[in-house]
Amino acid sequence: MKxxxxxxxxxxxxxxxxxxxxxxRSMLVKKQFRNQHGRVVLSPQLKHDKIIVALIDGEAKLLNILGERCQLTPLSAA
Incomplete structure (x- = not known):
């Protein structure tokens, strides 16, 4: 029984x-259903080519991300 x-x-x-x-990165996914255990189930197409870090209930706007203010400069050959 399902x-x-x-x-x-x-x-x-x-x-x-x-x-x-x-x-x-972040993206808002509308109307995601939860399974019988309360977990959000993302479609395989949505998960394709992504490493999912977290799911947040509702819409969240990322204001500052780790490393966002760093400028990477290549090391010079000495």
Missing amino acids: AKSQAANDVTVLYYSLDNPLQL
Whole structure:
């Protein structure tokens, strides 16, 4: 017997993209359902080419991200 999914919520996904794994990104996913255990289930298409870091209930705006203010300069050959 299959348990029913819980109500749909908007979820903010924090992730690293495989094409640029050094930049933390976020995206808002509308109306994500939760399984019978209360966990949000993301589709395989949504997870493709991403390293999912966190799921946040509702819409979250990233104001400052670790390393955002760093400027990387290449090391000079000495």
